[in-house]
Amino acid sequence: MIPEKYKDYLAPDFASDEDFIRWVLNNQPVDKTFWDKLISEKPEKKKEIDQARKLITRSRDILSTPQFSQEEKEQMHQKLADAIHNTKSIKGYIGRAPVWVRWAAVIFILAAGGITFLFIQESQPSFKYETEFGQIHTLTLPDSSLVRLNANSCLTIGSDWNGQQDRHVWLEGEGYFEVKKLPLTRARFFVHTNDLVIQVLGTRFNVNSRNSQTSVVLDEGQIKLAFKGRDEEVIMEDPGDKIDYESTTHRVTQLKVNSKIHNSWKEGIQLFEKISLIKIIEKMEEIYGVRIQVKNTSLLERNLTMGIPVEDLNIALATIESVLGLRIVQLNEHEFMIE
Amino acid sequence: MTKGLHDQVLWNDIRQGSEQAFSELYFRYDDILLSYGYTLIKDRELIKDSIQELFLDIWKRRNTSLVPEKVNRYLLKAFRRLLLRRINQDKKKLKEKETTGDITENPEEDHLIAQESENHQHKYLSQMISTLPNRQREIIYLKYYQGFTYEEIALIMGIQHEAAWNLLSRAIGKLREQAIDVKHILCLFLSFLWFFF
Numbered sequence: 001m002i003p004e005k006y007k008d009y010l011a012p013d014f015a016s017d018e019d020f021i022r023w024v025l026n027n028q029p030v031d032k033t034f035w036d037k038l039i040s041e042k043p044e045k046k047k048e049i050d051q052a053r054k055l056i057t058r059s060r061d062i063l064s065t066p067q068f069s070q071e072e073k074e075q076m077h078q079k080l081a082d083a084i085h086n087t088k089s090i091k092g093y094i095g096r097a098p099v100w101v102r103w104a105a106v107i108f109i110l111a112a113g114g115i116t117f118l119f120i121q122e123s124q125p126s127f128k129y130e131t132e133f134g135q136i137h138t139l140t141l142p143d144s145s146l147v148r149l150n151a152n153s154c155l156t157i158g159s160d161w162n163g164q165q166d167r168h169v170w171l172e173g174e175g176y177f178e179v180k181k182l183p184l185t186r187a188r189f190f191v192h193t194n195d196l197v198i199q200v201l202g203t204r205f206n207v208n209s210r211n212s213q214t215s216v217v218l219d220e221g222q223i224k225l226a227f228k229g230r231d232e233e234v235i236m237e238d239p240g241d242k243i244d245y246e247s248t249t250h251r252v253t254q255l256k257v258n259s260k261i262h263n264s265w266k267e268g269i270q271l272f273e274k275i276s277l278i279k280i281i282e283k284m285e286e287i288y289g290v291r292i293q294v295k296n297t298s299l300l301e302r303n304l305t306m307g308i309p310v311e312d313l314n315i316a317l318a319t320i321e322s323v324l325g326l327r328i329v330q331l332n333e334h335e336f337m338i339e
Numbered sequence: 340m341t342k343g344l345h346d347q348v349l350w351n352d353i354r355q356g357s358e359q360a361f362s363e364l365y366f367r368y369d370d371i372l373l374s375y376g377y378t379l380i381k382d383r384e385l386i387k388d389s390i391q392e393l394f395l396d397i398w399k400r401r402n403t404s405l406v407p408e409k410v411n412r413y414l415l416k417a418f419r420r421l422l423l424r425r426i427n428q429d430k431k432k433l434k435e436k437e438t439t440g441d442i443t444e445n446p447e448e449d450h451l452i453a454q455e456s457e458n459h460q461h462k463y464l465s466q467m468i469s470t471l472p473n474r475q476r477e478i479i480y481l482k483y484y485q486g487f488t489y490e491e492i493a494l495i496m497g498i499q500h501e502a503a504w505n506l507l508s509r510a511i512g513k514l515r516e517q518a519i520d521v522k523h524i525l526c527l528f529l530s531f532l533w534f535f536f
Contacts, residue, residue, distance in 0.1 A: 012511045016504065018488060025486045055464075055514065060483045062465040063476075066377045067370045076387060077365060083395055084358070133345075289345050332406060334345040 003038050006045065014052035024056045127157040131173075133289035134311050136268060143167060143180050145189065148266040150174035150208075151287040151310055166190060174208040174286075176266040179221075195247035199224040205236075206263045210286060217242045219259045227252065265310050274303040280320075288313045290334045299324065299338070346410035354401050365394055368411075371485075372418050378480045379419070379473055380426055389422045412487070416495045467514050475510035482507055 001019050014020045023031035039046055068076070131137050131149050139147045142161035149155055153173025161167060166188045179189045181202030189200040193209035196216075203221020207214065216225060218236045225234045225243060229250050234243060242255040242262070264271040270287070272280055278300040281292045287310055294300055306323050308316035317328050317336065327339045346367070352360035369390060376386035393414070397404070407413035468476055474496070481492045489503045496503065 012508065012515060015511050016507045021482060022486065025483070055511070056483045058461060058464050059468060059479050062461070062468055063378065063480045063484045064374055066374045068373055072387075073366070073369060076369065076391065077362065080365065080391055080394055081358075081362075083391070084361075084398055285344075291344065291348050332347060332351075333408075334347050335351070 001034055003034075003041065006038065006042075009045070009048065011048040011051040011055070014049055015055050020049075020052065021056060024053050025060070128154065129157075130154045134287060134313055136265070136310055141167070141169070143182065143187075145180040146178040148176040150176075150265055152289060168192065171207055171209055173210060174206070174265070176204070176206045176219075176263055178204050195228055195245050197226045197228075199226070206259070206266075212247045213244060214247070215242060215244045217257060217259050217262050219263060264307070268311065269307045269309055271307045273305050275305075276300065277302050277304060277324075280304060280306075284308070284313075284316060288316070290336060292328075292336045292338065293331075294338045296338075347406050350406045350410055353397070354404065354406070356401065361394075361398060364410075368414055371411075372414070374484070375415060375418065375477075375480060376422055378477045379422055385425060385429070386422065389418065389425055393418050393421055409491070411485070412491055412495060415481075415485070419495065464514070471510055471513060474506060475513065478503065478506045479510050 006014075006017075009017070019031070020035075022028070023035050035049075039049060129137070129139055129149065131151055131153050133152050135151050137149045139149060139155065141147065141157060145167075147155060147169070150173060153171070153175060155172075155175060156170040158168035158170075164185055164187060168190045170192045172194070175191075177191065177200070179200045179202050186201075189202075191198040191200065191207055193207060193214045195209065195212065195214045198205070198207065198216060200223050201221065203223055204219035205221070205223055206217045206219065209215075216223070216236065218241045219239055222235065222237045225236065225245075227234075227245055227247075227250070229247060230252070234252065234254075236243060240256050240259045242257045242259075244253040244255070245251070246253075258273065261271045261273050265287075270283065272283075277294070281294070281300075284290070284292060290313065304323055306319055308319055320338070321328050324338065329337050329339060331337055346364065349360045349364045349367075353364065372390050372393070373383075373386055376389065380386070396417075468479065471479070477496070478492060481487050481495065482489075487495070489500055489507075492503045493500045498506070
């Protein structure tokens with residue numbers, strides 16, 4: 001991209017420029033740097049740029065509105081599944097039920113819906129941030145707490161941040177939290193995952209929640225964990241404490257780890273110390289969204305000590321090649337094989 | 340849910356008969372195909388049928404299909420071909436019955452779009468977009484919502500690279516032109532009021 005190119009650009013020219021549109025839609029760091037600089041050097045362009053930006057984002061929002069309702073989604077998917085299996089739909093069974101059963105079903109569904117609605121109303125999330133594969137991002141929350149979000153992760157932030165009420169965030173994937181203490185109001189901080197709730201007073205810790213498992217590693221301070229599907233609560237207070245929770249079996253495992261190494265991804269390099277190849281591959285599949293196969297399966301249990309850059313898959317693969325002394329072949333764009 | 344595996348990995352699993360991968364791919368694209376379909380025709384049922392046909396087709400041909408280079412581009416292109424064919428079929432049927440009138444209009448949906456928009460400008464732009472010719476609306480969708488490059492758009496719409504760029508420029512021009520028109524009318528109206536008071 002050359003700044004000179006945009007010398008005579010007006011809003012419509014910006015709005016049809018490939019690089020400009022990419023910046024507006026994705027806001028990648030490379031593009032951001034370029035355009036921020038351009039605006040500061042050519043402030044007279046700011047008005048045109050703002051106009052073009054508005055046109056793009058508004059059009060995007062307008063054109064994305066048609067969406068299926070949850071009910072419609074399920075219905076269509078069911079129809080498709082039926083077509084695949086060539087079976088009749090379940091409608092027939094409902095039709096055969098006696099009248100009172102049908103009414104009971106209707107009342108039950110309405111009641112259940114009402115209760116769910118109340119629960120959703122109670123604490124409604126208001127802002128969502130997602131990271132791509134191979135991308136780390138730092139978010140500053142309204143209370144100036146920091147969250148470093150690992151690749152392929154999503155953080156949703158609750159709506160009450162006036163400092164008086166408890167703070168709530170919802171995490172899918174992996175995040176490292178530095179929670180700001182609010183000593184005056186003692187407003188608590190909660191991290192929700194699919195499987196558990198973490199209550200915080202002011203501290204640093206890492207949460208990784210994927211599939212049906214959540215792992216929490218404490219770096220500093222004190223946190224309290226409440227598990228979904230278990231009554232007891234666990235307090236973590238020593239740095240390096242690690243708790244894994246598997247929500248399908250309700251199993252809680254306590255471990256001690258080196259939190260510096262475990263949470264090293266937040267500086268951009270994920271370190272592994274004597275970790276089995278299979279665990280490393282699992283982590284890489286999480287971060288980069290690729291699939292890695294191993295020809296010689298006896299290697300999977302081999303423990304390795306190494307580091308991989310979260311934002312660069314090629315270097316990660318090259319590192320594994322040199323640590324194992326083996327070649328990695330690319331099967332297709334997103335699948336690799338360790339020979 | 341966080342994002343799962345890449346589309347191509349899913350596709351490969353579908354080729355090996357995984358229904359789970361098939362469902363995942365379906366749920367990943369149903370809303371995208373619906374909103375894309377709306378740029379071509381405002382007929383929800385027709386769009387729904389076409390989505391079903393597209394996925395049924397993918398499943399039927401899973402054994403013989405190759406993994407597309409870009410799954411999203413492939414799906415949109417295949418869907419477009421299918422939907423346009425169906426629209427043409429419907430048009431023919433209507434001709435046979437000798438009915439006239441604009442079949443692409445669905446007032447309920449217009450109302451819905453208007454209702455959902457929050458502020459005036461937004462509402463206004465959405466009206467302008469809905470009055471654009473189909474292909475211009477389509478390219479705005481592919482560029483501003485899906486973020487495809489001109490090259491990819493050219494592949495999907497089956498046109499030349501430069502034609503894609505021209506088409507988008509024309510669409511932008513039209514949106515601005517209409518905006519100016521309305522401002523003009525508004526000014527006239529205001530001066531008209533001024534005259535009376």
